[in-house]
Amino acid sequence: EAIQEQAVVISRPRSMIAADQINTLNQITATQETFTRTDPTSANTVPGVLSSLPGIVVEPNGTGLIHIRGGKPEQIGYYIEGIPMTDPNLGSFSDNLFSTGVSKFQVYTGGFGAEYGNALGCVLNEVKKTGDANSGLHLTTYAGDQYYRNAVAEFGGGTPGGFSYYVSSIVQRNDFSGTPILKSQTYDDSVMKLVWPGKKDTVTVLGLTGTLTGDVGSYFPAAGDFMKQKYAIAGAVWSHNFSPASFITVRPYYIHVETMQSFLNSGVAWGIGPYWLSDSSDQVGLTTSYTNQLNDRQLLKFGASMLTSDNNQYEYIGGPSAANDVNTFQSSLYAEEQVKISSKWTANAGARYEGIEYDLRTVNNKTQSDLMPRFGVSYAPDSKTAWKASWGEYMKFVPANSIEAVYLAPAPGDPLSSVGSTAPQQATTGDLSFERQLSDSMACRITPFYSNYSHLGSMAPDNHGIMVYSDLGKARSRGVEFLLRKKVSDNWQGWLSYTYATIKTDDEGTGKLNYTSWDRRHTVSLVADYKTGRWAHTFRADVGSGLADVYPTDAAAKRAGAYAIFTYGLTMDLPKGSSIGDSLNITIYNLLNNRQVAEYEAGAAGPQAGFFYGARQLSMGLNRSF
Numbered sequence: 001e002a003i004q005e006q007a008v009v010i011s012r013p014r015s016m017i018a019a020d021q022i023n024t025l026n027q028i029t030a031t032q033e034t035f036t037r038t039d040p041t042s043a044n045t046v047p048g049v050l051s052s053l054p055g056i057v058v059e060p061n062g063t064g065l066i067h068i069r070g071g072k073p074e075q076i077g078y079y080i081e082g083i084p085m086t087d088p089n090l091g092s093f094s095d096n097l098f099s100t101g102v103s104k105f106q107v108y109t110g111g112f113g114a115e116y117g118n119a120l121g122c123v124l125n126e127v128k129k130t131g132d133a134n135s136g137l138h139l140t141t142y143a144g145d146q147y148y149r150n151a152v153a154e155f156g157g158g159t160p161g162g163f164s165y166y167v168s169s170i171v172q173r174n175d176f177s178g179t180p181i182l183k184s185q186t187y188d189d190s191v192m193k194l195v196w197p198g199k200k201d202t203v204t205v206l207g208l209t210g211t212l213t214g215d216v217g218s219y220f221p222a223a224g225d226f227m228k229q230k231y232a233i234a235g236a237v238w239s240h241n242f243s244p245a246s247f248i249t250v251r252p253y254y255i256h257v258e259t260m261q262s263f264l265n266s267g268v269a270w271g272i273g274p275y276w277l278s279d280s281s282d283q284v285g286l287t288t289s290y291t292n293q294l295n296d297r298q299l300l301k302f303g304a305s306m307l308t309s310d311n312n313q314y315e316y317i318g319g320p321s322a323a324n325d326v327n328t329f330q331s332s333l334y335a336e337e338q339v340k341i342s343s344k345w346t347a348n349a350g351a352r353y354e355g356i357e358y359d360l361r362t363v364n365n366k367t368q369s370d371l372m373p374r375f376g377v378s379y380a381p382d383s384k385t386a387w388k389a390s391w392g393e394y395m396k397f398v399p400a401n402s403i404e405a406v407y408l409a410p411a412p413g414d415p416l417s418s419v420g421s422t423a424p425q426q427a428t429t430g431d432l433s434f435e436r437q438l439s440d441s442m443a444c445r446i447t448p449f450y451s452n453y454s455h456l457g458s459m460a461p462d463n464h465g466i467m468v469y470s471d472l473g474k475a476r477s478r479g480v481e482f483l484l485r486k487k488v489s490d491n492w493q494g495w496l497s498y499t500y501a502t503i504k505t506d507d508e509g510t511g512k513l514n515y516t517s518w519d520r521r522h523t524v525s526l527v528a529d530y531k532t533g534r535w536a537h538t539f540r541a542d543v544g545s546g547l548a549d550v551y552p553t554d555a556a557a558k559r560a561g562a563y564a565i566f567t568y569g570l571t572m573d574l575p576k577g578s579s580i581g582d583s584l585n586i587t588i589y590n591l592l593n594n595r596q597v598a599e600y601e602a603g604a605a606g607p608q609a610g611f612f613y614g615a616r617q618l619s620m621g622l623n624r625s626f
Helices: 030-036 046-050 266-270
Strands: 025-029 056-058 066-068 077-080 102-108 123-128 136-144 148-158 164-173 182-196 201-216 226-243 246-263 275-293 298-317 327-340 345-359 366-382 385-396 404-407 417-419 425-439 442-461 467-489 492-506 522-532 535-544 563-573 583-589 597-601 608-612 617-625
Touching (some): 030 522, 046 056, 046 123
Antiparallel strands (some): 025 102, 056 066, 136 617, 148 164, 164 182, 182 201, 298 327, 327 345, 345 366, 385 425, 404 417, 442 467, 467 492, 492 522, 563 583, 597 608
């Protein structure tokens, strides 16, 4: 009888260590986003998702602004599908930071490659879902106390030829008592993504729009004031393959942004007088990139971009009103090469040029530019271990609305305008990482880091009460990050992050560095998800030391106390075919109802309580697919 042979296939778990990814990269998927849920105002938002990662501190004042490795919120580079989202007028994000339709977040918390720019050491790139992987209609609703309501709708699909479509919308309402900045908030956000794949060409079309409206919160005692924001984004991504190893990508886009802030009543109580601010920008941009895998060891990248923006601002702060309408034109070029030196060593080197022209009305136009080198190296002695180091120089352009103020009704003898500095903010950043896979499903990373900042911007009123920009500031950030990740196994998944950091700054050029208001020495975040049968349990713990206040000297500063906030979520899968839906869930934020002071503020008689952690909040949700 003939002997029959059987092939035996032995599969090895995919390594959790990517030795050729030199810069510190964190990724969170759409599934993991639900694990990070804390207070309802942060649900489906970028700050809510990223707040559990190492190196990140979220402002406790309700604004949702984030600091990465000690940097300011406006120093972060925001991208969606590789399209830059930084508003040249305000210097911050162009959208409302909702994570509508997100597939995954890519977060560079330290240095980043030459393909990214106009940021000081940290970049966020958001990738949206596609219809081929998210077909059908999916509805999710949440409701809770304090008039919290949230609804998410997703619809996607495709054709046999490969075309796919995906649309999603989020609507949220709430009226949280004690909210420091905004209350009675209303959010609306929508996204559309169409993809036409081909043998050599792939075209993706993106559309995003959203609005935010909120009444002024409890930190500003006067009623009747508000904040509003809306945006619209249209973009496309065309990719052409010259060969299996080389391709070009072109991204044209248009962005419209409007913001309005009214503190006409509360500004008086705040001590700055009646305050009104209205901003808008219309941006038209184009980015191109070329990638060529020359051989098994060598990868080349080249790229260029241009952005023109029509910027407008009207400002009134208890004094003469002013128009800050400074249009801008930005351009960039970059080149980067990554080489696998041997089976254990990988290195990359790149450089980026960026330039900007400010179209001023009362003086000659001003231009600024810089050339920034970036380097990295990785050593992997085996498949489970990697040592990585990166260093680079970075810059961030001055927001256009901060440079020139043209007074609309100057007093007799007063000048017609004032002009601030245009010198870009600069940073030198470096880090060293040790990564180790501890088991088939668990890996850890330890990353000491540093950043030195110069030409930091600071807004101060001139002799006529109008805020102008100076570049006298310096700062330094030092710390170490730790991340322990566990991918799905034995029904468990999650991560534990810890950050130790000290952040000091001198915004006014006095020569003395003092701790910033976002200096938090110790930050710990634990995110865990456990599934058993029809039940899924999610748990999040946020523990850390208190923030410093905003006093100008460390001697007068008062830190808030250590904090501990716990969030628990329970999801139950309903029987198949249930008329109610597919699953029910309950989320309880701040289980212990910790209402302690989150941050102190400067007061006439000394430090006073500024912001508190939000009260315990219960929300219930229903998910259904069609």
